Amino acid sequence: MLEFDRITFDPAIMGGRACIRGMRIPVSVILGQIAHGAMPDEVLADYPDLEPDDLRQALLYAAWLTQEEIHL
Incomplete structure (x- = not known):
């Protein structure tokens, strides 16, 4: 797997969805x-x-x- 140091998974943040740097900004929102x-x-x-x-x-x-x- 590639290293994704800006993509985080935390069950306490957005239910563990892929987010950016621990913020409540899901990767799916950006991609959408x-x-x-x-x-x-x-x-x-x-x-x-x-x-960027x-x-x-x-x-x-x-x-x-x-x-x-x-x-x-």
């Missing part, structure tokens, strides 16, 4: 905004605590997740 057409600067403006590297790592994490093999 980008998928719906938001530009990185818009996401960063909506979440001032985020950094947080967005990059969220995308890398999503790409890593989609590499899983499905056996039917």
